[in-house]
Amino acid sequence: MMFNISAMLEEIKASPYEEIAVRAPHSGFATFPDGLAPGAAVSGPAGEFREKPGTLLACIERERNPRAVTCPERGEIVAVHRELHGSFVEAGTELVRFRHFLSRGEVEARILKKALHLFLAPERARYYFIPAQDIKIKTAGPRSVSVREGDELFIMSRMKRETPLRYSGPEGILYAVYFSHAADVDARDPLIGVCPPDLVEQVEEVVVRVRTEWKEKF
Amino acid sequence: MSGKQHRILIANRGEIAVRIIRACRALDLDFVCVYTVEDAESGHAHAAAEAGPEKRLYRVSSYHDANELLAVADAAGATAVHPGYGFFAEDYRFARRVRQRGRSLDFIGPSWEVIRALGDKINTKRLARSLGVPTVPGSDKPIYDEMEAEKFARTIYEFQLQQGIERPVILVKASAGGGGMGIEEVHDIDLFRSVFRRIRNYASRQFKDEGVLIEQRIRDFNHLEVQILAERGAGRIVHFGTRNCSIQSTGLQKRLEVAPGFDPSAVRYRFDAAALLAKVTEHSLAMAREVRYDNIGTWEWIVSRDGAPFLMEVNTRIQVENGVSAAVSRIRGKDGTDLIAEQIRTALGEELGYDQDDIGFEGVGIEYRIIAEDPDRNFTPWVGRIETFRPPERDWLSVYTHVPSDRPYDIPTEFDPNLALAIIRGRDLEEAEARGREFLDALVLEGTSPSGDKIRSNVAFLRSMTEHILMF
Amino acid sequence: METEKQVQRLNERLTYIRDIFAGKDSGHIRLLDAKTADYAQRAPGLNARERRALALALEDLFADVENKLEADLTPMDKVRIVRHPQRFCLRDILENVYDGYTEIGSMDDHSIDPAMVIARGFITRRRGKRVTNQSVMIVGHEKGRGEEFRNGGSAKPWGNAKALHYMKVAETENIPVHAYVFTPGSYPIEDTPGAAQQIAANIYGMASLRVPVIAVISEGGSGGAEAVALADRRLMFSHGYYSVISPEGAAAIEGKPGPGGRVPAELVEQCALRMKITAEDNLRMGYVDQIIPEPDLGARPYHYDFFRGLRRELLRVTDEVSISVRGLPLFRALRLRGRRRSAAAGRDFESSYVRWNLPPSAQMRLVSRRHLKFRGLSLSAALDRTPLSRRIASVWQEACWIIYSRFRHDMLQKRRQKVSEYMEEVKSDWTLFFERALTPLRKLAAWFGRASERMSVETVRTLTELSEWNDTQENQRGGRWAYISAGAGEDRAVSCPNAGIHGCLDQWAPDLYGEFAGVCPNCGHHFPMEYQWYLHNVFDAGSLVEFAADVEAGNPLGMEDFGAKLEASRKRTGHKSACMVFEARIKGVRLVVAMLMADFRGGTVGAAEGEKFIRAAERAGRMRFPFFAYVHGTAGIRIQEGTNGLIQMPRCTMAVRRYIDAGGLYIVCYDTNSYAGPVASFLGCSPYQFGIRSANVGFAGPAVIAETTGLPVPPHYHNVYKALARGHIQGIWDRRELRFNLSRALLTMGGRNLYYR
Known part of the structure; x- marks a missing residue:
């Protein structure tokens, strides 16, 4: 597998952010805080335990219960749909759009996603690691796990039924995990990134390059 | 019915939402639908969007969130809520909230008091016993004490021996449980205590109520249902006959229903089936009268091999299988029975307009639930894209589905993979069975999963089951 | 060299003075400042004698000034003295x-x-x-x-x-x-x-x-x-x-x-x-x-x-304490009086000798005196507004109870216990013997009898017909509570604080505060509830009898505005203190309960609350009832009462100790937030402490910890689950099960020697 790290870095540098749309988590009447306008800087959850919520983006009142919509990441506001102020919004309506400038770790993950061998979800479902591996990953990190063709690695949970799932692909170290047990994974979305031994060098180069070349904004 | 002053929020999805829309149209009532992101392509969403220029379709975050539904109800100016089945259909708190909230709505279903009274297993059983309605032998109140429980279990054990049951089985279940949770069978009476303790601990953890029920396990039973309809304010109460729902997948999920419940004209039974059906119907009506039942509902019974009926539970809602009862009943002066329309009508306060004598029964109905699942693999749901769903067109057949016929449909993973409901009518059992087979053979169902596998469905299973209908 | 040392010492003394009067301008200090500087400048040029004279003069000046300043010391100055690094340690x-x-x-x-x-x-x-x-x-x-x-x-x-x-x-x-x-x-x-x-x-x-x-x-x-x-x-x-x-x-x-x-x-x-x-x-x-x-x-x-x-x-x-509990009472008094006289005369006790180790009888006396001493403290800090007639009545009642309990539990019970223990042993031996002898016969009988034996009609009826059921638990099935929170009156939805983690849906307030008893049906989070909820839903209906209701929280230090604040609390809650003590029954078992209410000045404990708590413990002991402390919430000791409040920590703990030593069962249950003094004394000393779910228990709040230790405090640091993991409490109870659990606790923990039914 060959790929061009420099080109990819350049490509990301050309647009060093991703646009994130903040949508109404549920229906209700939306209001926006004063002073929230395009260009404003927003922040995600902060504090040592991420206990402080992010910037207030909107408030949706449903059944006389106002609930705050806060910013999930730091970034810069691109658009505020003020025309919705005071009106009833359906669940999933876009409220605010902001630009999130990629951090070093995110850039690294992006490039690695192209470099690593990706094991894809066979079906739309929720996935878990089997308990034995889950403990390992939770305590020592994913890189403590090496996988081989045919290893029983996941549990696929769909419609309240759970089926074991075997890994197939080259042998290597589990380098990245792309799913969380809380959300569904679409079919053909990557579950994990595996780094075969012959790729280790290249992967490490990515890490070094990003570390030296990527300047974080903010 | 002064149609346009009512606006009904259909708080459900899929096939039942489609049927409710149809009923609303027939009654000339306005309606509003909700859908989630996964259901954007579902038939009910399309039907609502295409019903007219006015906004009738609202996206919600979840069908399970009452706040979401009520917020939409207010925003859309709905005056009533139809819960369908599942979700909020038997949730008396929802029914109560709908009624008692600041902006009160009509709940299309029984009053919340009735739902609460019949939603509780123990309460239902005690109510039945107080009226002399037969129930499964066993306790009718939660037992907390281990010694008392064991004594009781031994009595049930002896009781079964006495009836000539070779190997008695005792059911131990958490009194607050339901849906197969917290139930265990005891085959060896000496192991009773450990099972009791296990269930009690489970109940304490899970339901915050340590109470345990102990019952006889009835084996090889037939599952019988009585369809009831009552006016609001507990006026007239009528029934729409019986159904047999004994053919089920694993986990007691119904797959095929037949009306009437037994057919003595076609099958020889070891007991007087006609008398049994009459008795079961009479008991159900008596109970409905006692609780002042005031909407559509189903009394579920099990019938042992020797023809003894026991009341299981009452479903205070419209059901999937209502259609099959409607197919074999005829209300004088109306062409075709639509029980959902009858339900909505009565819930909105309209009088029934007919008596039991005006309801006639003819023929046999069979209902199939077409589901994407693999009967060979323990009925595992199949997920993928339906490319073609084309049922045959016959005048003895009705198909209800939310699967669009003109474009492919991705089965959402969040819900049960029910695809369609087919109701077949026949003059007698033989004809109905033959037509059923004809339908299943002619049905075109094609699809592929993301990994390229062909669709798995229960069509073949249903076909094989069609051979054994109403045998006992 | 010596001069330098001396200068340094004087400078230190000066610094000390300056620190203590922190920035307060004073002519005295300036004078000392000038003189010390002067001495430091002049001393090297003087001969030894002159220097000594000058130094002595300066020291005298210091002593003089210190003496003058002493008179001006404010309490805060004393705080600074105590904290000063130069103070003795x-x-x-x-x-x-x-x-x-x-x-x-x-x-x-x-x-x-x-x-x-x-x-x-x-x-x-x-x-x-x-x-x-x-x-x-x-x-x-x-x-x-x-x-x-x-x-x-x-x-x-x-x-x-x-x-x-x-x-x-x-x-x-x-x-x-x-x-x-x-x-x-x-x-x-x-x-x-x-x-x-x-x-x-x-x-x-x-x-x-x-x-x-x-x-x-x-x-x-x-x-x-x-x-x-x-x-x-x-x-x-x-x-x-x-x-x-x-x-x-x-x-x-x-x-x-x-x-x-x-x-x-x-x-x-x-x-x-x-x-x-x-x-x-x-x-x-x-x-x-x-x-x-x-x-x-x-x-x-x-x-x-x-x-x-x-x-x-x-x-x-130390001598006095030993003497006061040793030997015969008459000699004790004489000896003590003699010693006081000689102490007054200025004699020291270096040369006299008093044994400090105590014989067992003296140890008992020592401990009971200590208890008496603390029992008598802070009595005037709380206002007891009980009318005289009722006081006399309660003294009489107490005396009767003491006599009754002595008779019933100490004398009769012990005799009866012995006899019944003996009888039980004899009985069990006999049963064993008979069982052995009869087993073969029984088996035979069973084998013969099986076929012919028919179940009685009665038995069959128990399986198929309606049974009697009047369990009190039935009333609470399905959330039919005797008391419904005021929160249930509002038509609005309420979000669970754990919605982000557990995905809890919003609940309708009438459901949440009514049927669900303020518990999130998804994650079990407990929303705070009024204490009335517990009074009505935990104890048997109509079984509550309050006592000592007229002991009133006062303002012993005469703090400004505080009297008005107390008055406001009294008006709002209808209670005279943050502690309510009462007798109640739970499934027929009688017990004494002390409850701290968060609504009254944050549930803080002052002299009145302490006094009531002690009376409750003493009443429980007198009547041989279990003693239950329900902490609806407490922010700690009431600081406005100063040491009058602080002293309740040992006072109440000693009352609890007396009760437990006498064989009582003392159970504590924490709800909402319980912190500081009370937890660190009479609540925390219970061997059976339970927490209502979602409650917080601890010593100092997160802000205080962060400020004092400089360490970040993770969220939920004081949560009952953490408290359980740390071993501070012994269990976590669901609010809805409190009645059941408490009743079971009374039956399982209260054995023959722990609590008296």
């Missing part, structure tokens, strides 16, 4: 008061907790030619002049545990304990064993320590002080302070500066004054027995006369 006392000592378990910073020092010391007494070394166990905080690892004398839980351990060792060795209090407060961490729980254990342990305990207070900061200061005699240095909270803390509460804000210095001064924290104040209120005078502006390590005086007083007091 425990090490100085060890060196100068005792004739020899061995430090136990510490060598500088090599210690489990350098803030707490334990030492075995002895005092040598000479009577003629006979020399006797009298041993004592010395326990105390070491502020350690400027040594950072000492943490300013702020003991960690394990430091307090060590102190308790060695007090128990002293008990085994039958030697007195000398406890020195030099602490600004306990170090507020919740790690095992947890500040609050450990202080509670200390107070509980010391309540009935069977050796004389003498406490000497220099800096008595709140719970940290109580952890070692429960004593038969409490002495206090004249320049010390003893308070429920630091003046800064009190000012922060009064002034409410908000996060990061600063409290003005004047307010702190005022608070120090109003809180009545000085030795004289505490002597007047009765919380210390005697003041040890210090030199002007407070003792420093070179004040050797002061240490001699301290030694004399310690000897005298």
